[in-house]
Amino acid sequence: ADVKLGFITKFPVPFFATMENAAKAYAAANPGVEIIYGQGASATDVEGQIALIESMSTQGVQGIAITPVDPTVASALDKAIASGVKVVLMDNSIPGWDKAAALATTDNYNAGKIAGQYLKSVLSAGDTLGILEGVPGVPALDDRVKGMLEGLGGLTVEVVGRSGTNCTEELGISVAEDLLTANPDLKAIYAACGPPAAGAARAIKNAGIAPDKVVLVGFDFCCGEEEALTAGVEDATVAQFPAKMAELGVDALVRAISGEDVPSLIDSGAALVTLENMSDFK
Amino acid sequence: MKEGQVDARFRGGSPDMRKGAEKGHAAGLSVALTFLSAGPVIILIALVVILTFSVPNFFTPRNISNILAQIAVIAVVALGQHLVILTRGIDLSVGANLALATVLGALMYRVTDTAFVVMATMLLAGAAVGAVNGLVYVYGRLPHPFIITLATLSIARGLALELSIGHTTMRGMPATITVIGGGTSFAVPNSFFVVLAVAALMFVIARYMVWGRWIYAVGGQPDAARRMGIPVNQVIVSTYLISGLCCGVGAILLSGRTEAGSPLYGNLLELDTIAAVIIGGASFLGGRGHLGHALVGAVMIGVIRNALNLLNVNLYFQLIAIGVIIVMAVESDVLRNHLEARMRVKQAGTQG
Amino acid sequence: MKEGQVDARFRGGSPDMRKGAEKGHAAGLSVALTFLSAGPVIILIALVVILTFSVPNFFTPRNISNILAQIAVIAVVALGQHLVILTRGIDLSVGANLALATVLGALMYRVTDTAFVVMATMLLAGAAVGAVNGLVYVYGRLPHPFIITLATLSIARGLALELSIGHTTMRGMPATITVIGGGTSFAVPNSFFVVLAVAALMFVIARYMVWGRWIYAVGGQPDAARRMGIPVNQVIVSTYLISGLCCGVGAILLSGRTEAGSPLYGNLLELDTIAAVIIGGASFLGGRGHLGHALVGAVMIGVIRNALNLLNVNLYFQLIAIGVIIVMAVESDVLRNHLEARMRVKQAGTQG
Amino acid sequence: MTKPVLEVRSAHKRFGAVHALKGIGLMAYRGEVLALLGDNGAGKSTLIKCVSGVHELDEGDILIDGDKVLIHNPAAARSAGIETVYQDLALFDNLTPAENFYCGRELSFPRWLPRCARFLATRQMDSEAAAVIDRLKVKLPGFDAQVALMSGGQRQAIAVARAAVFARKVVILDEPTAALGLRESRKVLNLIAQLRDEGNAVILITHNMEHVVELADRAVVLRQGHKVGEIEKPNRSNQQDLVAMIVGAE
Amino acid sequence: MTKPVLEVRSAHKRFGAVHALKGIGLMAYRGEVLALLGDNGAGKSTLIKCVSGVHELDEGDILIDGDKVLIHNPAAARSAGIETVYQDLALFDNLTPAENFYCGRELSFPRWLPRCARFLATRQMDSEAAAVIDRLKVKLPGFDAQVALMSGGQRQAIAVARAAVFARKVVILDEPTAALGLRESRKVLNLIAQLRDEGNAVILITHNMEHVVELADRAVVLRQGHKVGEIEKPNRSNQQDLVAMIVGAE
C-alpha cells in the first residue's frame, strides 16, 4: 500500500461502528490506502486511546484519523506529529490545540442548537423541561446540551432536572421515570444521546402518559429511537452523518499526507429527524 | 476489626442467636431490642421515613412502583452475588454476563418468537458463564475468583459486542418477556414479583436444604468442610452457577423492560451488587449473613438514587451525595449493632 | 482451596522459605528449581519471548519505551494497592482519587506555575482521600473497606467533575511535570524511573523497616497484632494513606504525560491495579506477597494490551483475548507452583 | 489374633523438604484402644491425616478389614467408617453445635432425592445432638449459640461428641483432652471406653501418660517419622520404657 | 506478706447474655507461681484476657504494685510488664519464628527515630531468637520456615518462648503445655520455674494436676465465674480438695 493510516474511534456504540465501516469502504475503494483500526473501551478510556496512538506510531502509520475521547490525548498526538505523522480529528475538536491537519465534524454545539430550535417551536414560555445528559465530563456530549439551551433562544423554560445517564438505556429509563414522578406535568424531555432517548420513550409509555403529552427530543437517531419515533412517543431527534464524517476525514488525511492543502474545518452537518422525514436517514 | 466487635457482628449476622435470650423481662428494653435486632432493615425504614417527609412525590404509589422496577435487576443479581460472597468469593462478571445473555436472547428472538425458548436461552447463557467461572476457579486451582471473573467480564463483554448485530441495541422481545420485565399487576411491577420469587426460592435453599447448609459450611471453614466430607468443589461451582443463573433472570427482566438486548447493559453492575450485599450487612468473611441482606441493600441503593433524581440534585453532586449517604447508612448500622450489644448486656443484667 | 495447595501457595508467596532447602544436590534439578522459584517473573519472561517472535515491532526500543510509559501509572498505583491488600483491605477509590488529584493540580497551575506547588497539590490531594478512606474505615468501625472506598470513588469523581465545570479543558502543566511524566532519558521514559524509585522505597519500607513488618503482622493475624501491642488502627490507616499518595504520584505522571488534568482519568483503574497485584501472585489472604508482584502484574497487563494493539486486534476481540490471556498467565503460575513443589520433594528425596 | 480392621503399611509422606513419615506400619483392632505416642513433630498428626484422607500418602498402603483401599479424600475415609477428631477440631465457627454435629451428613428427607437437594430434618438433628451433648454432660452457653463464642473446652467437647455419634469402625482422636478440664476429660475417657466396648478400633493420640496407662491396650511410639517401638498393655511398670522411647535415648 | 505485684478486685465481665466473671478477686506475688484452676468455661481465659488488655472489665479494678491502672489495650498491659501466652497462641502464621518473637517490639535503630520509622535489626533479632529457641531445646523444621507449617507443639513452644524473653513482672500462661509432648512440657515447666526464680509473678492456667502440685505455690479455683476457693501450697495430700473444688460438690 502507498499510505498506511490509523483510524481510532471512541468506544463501542453503533455511531463509531458506522464510521469504521465507512473508512473500510473507503479503503476498499482506494487500493493504495491501508487502514488499521483501534477503539477505546469506554467513553472515558483516555489512557486506552493514548496507548493506541502510540502503538500505531510504532507500526509506522503516516497519518492518524481520530475521534478524540478527551482533549487530553493531545500531547500523545503532539508526539506522533513530531515523528512525522499527520493527524485529522473527527467528531469533535480539541479546544486550544491546532496542530491537526483538518477537523471533520458535526459541530455538536450547532447540532444541539437544531434540537433547541425544534423545542422552541413546540414549547411556550414557562414550560418544564427535563434533560438526560450523556456522560458527565465528555465535552462533545456537554456541547449538545449547551447548544440546545442556546437554541431555545430566549424562550424561558424551566429546567426541572439534569441527570447523567452514561448514555445507557437502563439509566435513561430510571432517570426519566423519576423526572416524570417529580414533575407529573412535565412538558418536554431532551436526551443528549440515543439510548437514553429510547429509555425515556419507554418510561413515558410505562407511566401510561399519552405519547403526545410530553415532547421527547433525542440525539443520534440510533438505538431504538426509530421505534420510538414510529410509535409517536419521540417527537424528533438530531442525526449526524457518521459515514460522511469518516469518509471526509480519511480523505482529507490522505490528501494531507500527499502534500495537498486541505480545508481545516470540514462540517459533515447534522439534521433534524422527525417521523415524516425519517426514512431518508436510515 | 476490634476484638470486641466480633461478638456484635456475629450477633448481627445470625438470626438464630437472638432467640436465646428473649424470654420474659423488662418490657421497654425488650421492645427496643426487638426493634434494634431487625438489623439493616430499620436503617432502610428510617431512610424511607426521612425521604417521605423531605422529598415531594417520594412516597406515592407510582414512585414506589418505579423504585421497585428500577431495583429489580440489581436485586436479583445481588441475590446470586450474595451466595458467592457467602463462600468467600466474588463475581465481577455479572454485568457482562447479563449483557451477553440479553444479546443472545435478542438473537434467539430473531430465530423464534417463542418466549419460552428466548427465556431459556438467556438463563442458559447466564448459567454457562457462571459455570465457566466456577469450574475454572476450582479446577484451575486459582488462588482467588477475582481473576477468572474479571476475565469472563472482559470475555463476555467482548462476545456480546461481537455477536450483537451492528454492535448495538437489538430491538424486540417476545410479548411474555415484555410483560414480565415491563408490565405491572395491581400497580406493582411484575419484575418485583420475580424478585420475590427468586428470593423466596433462595431463602428456602439457604435455610432448609442440605445444599444451603453446605454453602454456609464451606464459607465458614473451607478446610473443615472438606474434612467433613462436603463436596467443597461442587458447592463452590454451584454458587457461581447460581450467580450466573441470576444474571440470566436479570437479563430477562432488563430486556423485557427495554424490549431489547444490548451489549452495553449491566455496566458496573458488579460494584452495585457487591455494594448491595455489603450495605445490607453481609460480611466478606464467608458463611455469615442472611439473604435478605442483599434485598435490603439493593432497595437502599435504589431508594437513594431515586430520591436524588426526584430532588433534581445536580449530576455531579449526586455522585458525591450517593457516596456520603451510603457510608452514613452503613455507619448507622454499625452503631445500631453496638447499641444492640450494649442493651443486651443491660438486659442480661436486669435478669440477674 | 485444596489443603495440599496451601503449602504450594505459601512457598510461592514467601521468598524467605526458599532459602532453607537450597544447599548442595543434583545440579540439574537445582538449576530447574532456581528457575522455577523465580515465580511469576518467568511467566512474564515467557510471555515477552512469545510476543517478540509473534508480534512485529514488539521488541523494539521505541515500543518497549512506550510500554514502560503506558504502565507507569498502573504500576505506581498498584504498589499502593498492594500495601492495602497486604492488610486484607481493598481500595476501590484509586481511579477517582487520581482524577481528582489531576484536576486539583491543573487548577493550581492556573494559580501558579511553580512545579513544586502543583506537584505538592496532587500528592496532598491523593493522600487526603486515602486518609479519609483509612480513618472512616477504622474509626467508623466499618465491617469492610469496600464500602468506604466505593463511596470515596463516587465522591472524588463527583468532586473532580464539579471542580472542572466551566473549564472546557484543563490543559497545561508546569514544564517539570511534563518532563517527569512525558520525557525520556537515555530513551527510557522518566516515568519509569519514578516507578522504580517508588518501588525501591516501598521495598525498603516493607522489608527493612519496623512499620513494614507491622503491615505484614496486621495482615497475617489482626487479632494477634493487637495483642502484641502493634497499633493496628494506625497501621491500617497508613496503608490507605500510602495508597492515596501513590495515586498522587500517578496523577503527576499521567498529567505530565498528557499535559493536562481531567475528571475522566483513571477509569476502572481499581480493577486494573487489583488485577495487577493478583496476577503478580499476591494473595487476598493478607500478610503474604512480595511487592515486586505488583510490578510484574502491571507489566504483564501492559504488555498484553500493547501486543493486542500492535496486532490491530479489534476491540471486541481484544476484550476476549485479554480475558483469556490473563487467566492463562495466572493458570501457568499455578502450574509452575505445583511443578516447583513436586521438584522440591524430588530434590529432598535425592538428598536422602 | 483377629484381623486388624485398619492397617497401614510402610507409609511415607513428605512435605517439601520435610520427610514427616518414613515408612510407618500400624495395625488397629476392633475393641481395642491403640495409643499413638511421640513427641511434638514426630508425625502423629500427619499419619492420622493420611488415614482420614486429608493428605494422601506418597508411598505405602492403607488396608481396611484386610482390603487395600484408596483414601483420597475425607469423604472416602468417613464412608469407609473412619471418624476423626482433628487436633484443630475442624469446627464451623459460624454454625451452632447441632449444625456442626451433622455437617456433611445432615439428616434429611425425602430419601429419593439426591443428598444435596433434600430438606434438612432440623428438629430431629437438634434433638439428637442435644441428647448426645447431654450424655457427655457438657455445659454450653446456649444450644443455639455459634461455636465461635465457646471456650476451648466446650469446642473440644463438641468435636469429640460429633465423632462419637457417627463412629462405626475406627475412631481416631488427635489429642482430644488437650484443652479439657478434669470433669470433661473424664467424660471423654469414658466415651472412649464406650466406643471401644461398642466394637470400634480407637486410635488415641495423647501426651498424657495417665490416660495411656488407664485406657490403652497397646501403644505405638513414633519419633521423627519412624516407628520406634510398640508396647502391649501399657501400665505403671512399663510406663518408664514408653517415656524413654518417646524421648529417645539421651 | 509482701505487696502483690498484680491484684484484681471484684472483676465483672459480661458477653451479651453470658455473665463470664462474677466479682472475682485475685492477687499475684513476685517469685510465686499462682495456679488458676477451673473447669471449661469457668472464666479463666476471660479473667486473664481482662488483665492483659484484650477485653475491658465491666466492673472492678486492676492494681499493679498497689496502684490502680487502666488497662484498655494489650499494649498497655505489655508496657505495664504483663506478658501473656494466650490459649490460641496469637502467633503470626505468615512470619518466621524470629519475626514472631519480636513482633510488636522489634529491635531497631536508629534510636532517635520514632519506633515505626526505624530499621529492623534483623540479624540481632535472628540470633537472639535462635538462642532462646535453643535454650528451650525445641526442634523446628527450619528456623526460617513460616510458623503456619509447624506442628501444634512447635507453635506452642514458640509462643511460650516469646513471653519468656520479655517477662518483667507478671507472666500469664493460658494452658501452655496443652499441646506439648513430654519433653517439651518438661522444658516449659523448667522455664516457668526459672521465670519465677527471676522474680516474676507467674500465673499458670492448666488442667494438669501434676503440674499444679509440682510447681504452684498457691492455687485459685474458679467455677462458673465465681472464685470458689484458694489453697496454699497444693500437694498430693490436698490435691483431692482441689479437684473437689474444681468439679463442684456433686
Ligand SMILES: Nc1ncnc2c1ncn2[C@@H]1O[C@H](COP(=O)(O)OP(=O)(O)OP(=O)(O)O)[C@@H](O)[C@H]1O
Ligand atoms: N502441611 C504441612 N506442610 C509442611 N510441613 C508439615 C505440614 N504438616 C506437618 N508438617 C511437618 O511435619 C512434621 C510432623 O508434623 P505432625 O503435625 O505430624 O507432628 P505431631 O506428631 O502431630 O506433633 P504434635 O504432637 O506437636 O501435634 C513436623 O515437622 C511439621 O512441621
Ligand SMILES: Nc1ncnc2c1ncn2[C@@H]1O[C@H](COP(=O)(O)OP(=O)(O)OP(=O)(O)O)[C@@H](O)[C@H]1O
Ligand atoms: N468473646 C466472647 N463472647 C461471648 N461469650 C464468650 C466470649 N468469650 C468467652 N465467652 C463465654 O464466657 C464463658 C467463660 O469462657 P472462658 O473462655 O473464660 O472459659 P475458660 O475458663 O477459659 O475455659 P477453658 O478451660 O475451656 O478454656 C464461657 O461460657 C464462654 O462461652
Ligand SMILES: [Mg+2]
Ligand atoms: Mg499433632
Ligand SMILES: [Mg+2]
Ligand atoms: Mg480458656
